[in-house]
Amino acid sequence: MVGRDTFRPAMPGPSQPAQISRNSNGLDQFFSSIRDRSGLSILDLAGASQSNITFITQLGHKLYSDDILRTLSTSFGTDDEFLLRQGEPERAEYFLKQSLDYLDDAFDGALVWDTLQFLAPPLLQLTVDRLYRVLRPGAYLLSFFCADEKAKVIPVNSYRIQDSKTLQLAPRGETRPAQFFNNRAIERLFQNFESVKFFLTRENQREVIARR
Amino acid sequence: MSASPMRNPEPDGRGAAVIGKSVMIKGQIISREDLTIDGEVEGTVELQEHRLTIGPHGKVRADIKAREIIVLGNVYGNVDVADKIEIRKDAKLVGDIKTARIVIEDGAYFKGTTDIIRPEPKPAAAAPKPAAVQTAPVTAAAAVTGNATSVEAKR
Numbered sequence: 001m002v003g004r005d006t007f008r009p010a011m012p013g014p015s016q017p018a019q020i021s022r023n024s025n026g027l028d029q030f031f032s033s034i035r036d037r038s039g040l041s042i043l044d045l046a047g048a049s050q051s052n053i054t055f056i057t058q059l060g061h062k063l064y065s066d067d068i069l070r071t072l073s074t075s076f077g078t079d080d081e082f083l084l085r086q087g088e089p090e091r092a093e094y095f096l097k098q099s100l101d102y103l104d105d106a107f108d109g110a111l112v113w114d115t116l117q118f119l120a121p122p123l124l125q126l127t128v129d130r131l132y133r134v135l136r137p138g139a140y141l142l143s144f145f146c147a148d149e150k151a152k153v154i155p156v157n158s159y160r161i162q163d164s165k166t167l168q169l170a171p172r173g174e175t176r177p178a179q180f181f182n183n184r185a186i187e188r189l190f191q192n193f194e195s196v197k198f199f200l201t202r203e204n205q206r207e208v209i210a211r212r
Numbered sequence: 213m214s215a216s217p218m219r220n221p222e223p224d225g226r227g228a229a230v231i232g233k234s235v236m237i238k239g240q241i242i243s244r245e246d247l248t249i250d251g252e253v254e255g256t257v258e259l260q261e262h263r264l265t266i267g268p269h270g271k272v273r274a275d276i277k278a279r280e281i282i283v284l285g286n287v288y289g290n291v292d293v294a295d296k297i298e299i300r301k302d303a304k305l306v307g308d309i310k311t312a313r314i315v316i317e318d319g320a321y322f323k324g325t326t327d328i329i330r331p332e333p334k335p336a337a338a339a340p341k342p343a344a345v346q347t348a349p350v351t352a353a354a355a356v357t358g359n360a361t362s363v364e365a366k367r
Contacts, residue, residue, distance in 0.1 A: 041325075048299075048322035053314055057328040064325045 024167045025199040026207030030109065030142045031164040033211075034061070040108035043134070045099075045115055051160040051168070052111075064107070068115045069156075071099040083178055086120040096126060102134040110135060112143040113159045114205075116189075120178045124189065132192050135212040141193070145181040145206045152176065181206065233269040241274075250285070260294075266303070275307075283320075290324075 034040055038060030044052055047067035056063045075095035076085040085091055110131055119127055131141060146154045154177050158170040181189070183198060186208055190196045193210040200206055228246035231237060235251035243259045250267030255274050257264065263280040266272055270285030277292045283303040291297060293311035301319035308325040316322060 048316055048320070048326075049318070050314075050316050053316060053326050057314075057326055062325055062327050066323045067321065070321070 019168055019170045021162060021166055021168045022201065022203060023165055024201070024207060025165075026142050026144070026209050027161065027167060028165040029197065029199075029209045030111070030140050031059075033140045034059075034109055037108075041106060043102075043107045043110040045111065046113040046159055049158060049160050051162065055161045055163070061108075064102075066099060068099045068112075069118065071095060072118060074098070083120045086123040086178075092123050092126060095123065096130055100127065100130045100134060104133050105136045106134045108136055108139050110139070110141045111159075112141055114144040114146075114157065116143050117145050117154070117177050117179075117181065118175065124178070128189055129192070132212060137212055139212045141190075141208075141210045141212065143208045143210070145186060145208065146177055147200060147204045147206045149180050149182075151180075228263070228265070231270075233267070268302075 034042075040061045041064065042056055042061050043064045043066075044056070045066055045068040047070070048065035053063055053065065072095065073082075075091055075098065076082050086095075112131070116124060116127065135141060144159075148154070153174045155174050156172045158172055160168040160170060162168050179185075183206070186198070186206065187196055190208070190210040193212055195211045197209045198206055199209075228248050229243060231247070231249045231251045231253065233250040237251070237253045237255070239255045241247070241253065241255065241257045243257075243262060243264075245259075246263045246265075247257075247259055248265040248267055249257070249270045249272055251269070252271045253274055254272075257272065257274045257276045257278070259278040261279050263282070264276060264278040265282045266285045266287055268284045270287075272286065273288045275289045275291070276287070279294045281291060281293050281297045283297070283299045283305055286304045288306045290307045291305070291309045291311070293309070295311075296313040296315065297309060297311045298315040299305050299317065299320040299322055301317040303317075304321045306323045308327065309322075310327045310329055312329055314326060314328070
């Protein structure tokens, strides 16, 4: 079920939502934190895209690209048992090794986008703990969570940076979220981080900036 | 309009050397001309001043140095490109990239670091050319070496 390539694709035709651009306070905050610095290492977990690579490398940073949702589908399959399999320790270990096998303190920032909401609770916490380890103290992590408590399925998007405050969302399909995240759940998730800040968008997404 | 009996050249071929899709090479490839790899290569690939194309059937497990690289197949290894790398739709590259420019199409898979190398500014005045030097004709266009075999392709 999960994976950029295996999400139920958005159907082509008039009902298919077009790419939309929107402001992102979270992104603005993220880039404010690294403004006037160069040579940083930034982790982008939503797959490599031309716009993200161009934008971040033009700021003088090194970008590490990976597609964590693709690794999710190779680790846990794509059928209805997908969330259940995330509880299997061997598979979870394989997933973490494939997706976040970096040295401690390797990155100065992480763009996690909406990927965490597709992880079931045990694996989710392991993943956030691993992200905490690979980030340097003071580094920022940007992640998005659906704020619609009643949503049965949520859209899966590619996030492309247009500028430091604007994102383009390219629909890739839709899927069932692993759980609903309210502010308290998100605070608990990032409890090891020094601070957590929320922004609610008009598209009903919680943008979260966590400072390591 | 003429019905030429000659086959159309490959779009990117420009007379480049080609490692076909049924060819597998283990070892070191050094090429002094453009090269297309549509087979399997394991080792290292070096084309300092030339363009490397990894064809759609190409599977390369090697560190690569080239002036320009176009990836349509699979590459596992670090890539050092003086000018530009293009990762086309459905291509896969796992490894770190050092390059001056990068083009990545939607649908391509890339896992690794992108490190953009800014070209050093050229000196204002070009150095005078030295007097003509008599050189022997260059015959070695591409060299392929491995553990068991050593092949030198000559034109």
